[in-house]
Amino acid sequence: MQKNELAHRMADSSIKLVDGAGNPIAGQEITLRQTNHKFIFGCGIFDAIPVANRNVPADRLAFLERKLDLFLDVFNGATLPFYWAMFEPEKGSPKIPELQTAARWLKDRNVSVKGHPLCWHTLTAPWLLDLGNEDILKAQLARIERDVTAFHGLIDTWDVINEVVIMPIFDKYDNGITRISQDLGRIGIIKEMFAKTRECNPGATLLLNDFNTSINYEILIDGCLNAGITIDAIGIQSHQHQGYWGREKLEEVLERFSHFGLPIHFTENTLTSGHIMPPEIEDLNDYRIPDWPSTPEFEERQAREIDEMYSILFKHPLVEAITTWNFSDEGAWLGAPAGIVRADNTPKPSYEILKKRIKGDWSTNMTVTTDESGTVSFHGFVGEYELICGDRKISFQLEKDTGTARLVI
Known part of the structure; x- marks a missing residue:
């Protein structure tokens, strides 16, 4: 380039x-x-939590510290998990101190931090089902007020609400957030969540985030803007377990979402270094196999695809951030070899090419x-x-x- x-x-x-x-x-x-770059080269790096809190055995801590050293040598952005089911499994006992320690640890190392997400129907608090819809909404808004306020200055970028296109019609299991999204409508729930987040941190960067890149997401964004909702950046997930989108689709997605004139963040990017998930799988969560190995041949393919995708995105004037979702194969979503380092912390070719681009060609x-x-x-x-x-x-x-x-x- x-x-x-x-x-x-x-x-x-x-x-x-x-x-x-x-x-x-x-x-x-x-x-x-x-x-450091102004552009955010980010990564999901949940392992920062045990490293910062030093609450694991010494041998495990040493292993995770080596992993974090590799992360810090390339990336300047981090996503930390705020999935309500894990953040506050028991009502009134949120894991605020642990996440604050992790966010501070990252910020001290010149890494910007994003919280993901404040509102989502998946992995939401199970105890919401004990409440009526009016009280679910109150609890969700109180959660935003508490957490955005607690992390003000540590986390000033948020995926405010996640996957709203499917939210009111989600039928895998009952949950409190789908219930209130059916009452409020898609735009109504987005408006409530954005307004509360903005109130608690007026200077924050607020994202609407979705895996759905169809016209349905475009219609939703357009409806939000017409309703006076200020979206600071459009979040686009790009989990490509079923194969790399390729230049043509990537540029087509960029063209369609660019017409809003808003910054674009590729918030969750996955390209595996193993076999491709079969195309007939409709919900990626349904693909569960005992072993999904990374192989030398597919690692080279992953490196080529990541190199091309990052180059296309970095070239586009509206793209402001790219987040690789899994840094390591260890614990990666669906057990996929989705990391840019292997489970033993050895870097893959994709790690080396990203380091060359970010710290070399683009510095x-x-x-x-x-x-x-x-x-x-x-x-x-x-x-x-x-x-x-x-x-x-x-x-x-x-x-x-x-x-x-x-x-x-």
């Missing part, structure tokens, strides 16, 4: 170095090193020399940088409108 195809990801800037007296520092060799690192006015000009990917001059290090941000920055050495 040529860098001119990524002009929207880059900016021009000048840096003027001066000494304490304001005199320009001419002829000085400096290194500019990108330390800016250079050594330059200031001119007679103490200035250097450069063109780089937007994000966070470190300027190294001798034994001094100065951090700065490169944005589209940075212009000339004056730094004192």
Whole structure:
């Protein structure tokens, strides 16, 4: 991919170095090193919870710490789980401290954190079924108020409500959220959940998230916007257990959802390094087999597909985030070899290609020399940088409108 195809990801800037007296520092060799991207390269990394809380045996902790080191070497975004059934299995006993510790651990390592999800009919609190619909809605809104407030400043991006296209017609099992979505309607429940989340954290980035990429999701988004609901980003799940979408479908999905003019986040991306799930499986959850191995041949295929998909998405001007759903094969959804590292923590080719792209091809690192006015000009990917001059290090941000920055050495 040529860098001119990524002009929207880059900016021009000048840096003027001066000494304490304001005199320009001419002829000085400096290194500019990108330390973080503005673009979110994310991953579902639930293992951050036991690592941050250090609540597992020492040998297990050491294994998970090695896994997290691999994660931190590539990604700058993390998704943490807020599935109500596991977050608050007993009413009144939410796992707020554990998740706060994990979010803080990640944030301290310059990783932005997203909470997933605040409202979903699957894995919702089982005790909601003991309540009437009016009280279910009150409990759901109270849950949002409590959790969004508790994590303000630690988690400022939320999948507010998940998979609403199917929510009111979901019939696998009874649950409280489907009940109230039938009462309120799809747009009605979205409006309630977004309004409460916005009230509790006005500056948060709020997503509507769905696996359904048909016209039904487009109609739902259009209805929300016409109802005055402010959606900060459209979340698109892309679990591809039944095979890679391919360039044609990916570009077609991007074209259809781009007409809203909203940022797009690919929130849950899966490409396996094993055999492809049979096409006749309608609900991915129905495919359960005892062993789904990763193989060298399919690992190479996974790497090629991830490379192409990330390249297409990174090139698109409205895409602001891509989240690989499973970092490791260990514990991956459906038992699929869906990670970019194997169950033993060894990196797959897909890990290596993502690291090459994110930390190499799509990063800016250079050594330059200031001119007679103490200035250097450069063109780089937007994000966070470190300027190294001798034994001094100065951090700065490169944005589209940075212009000339004056730094004192």
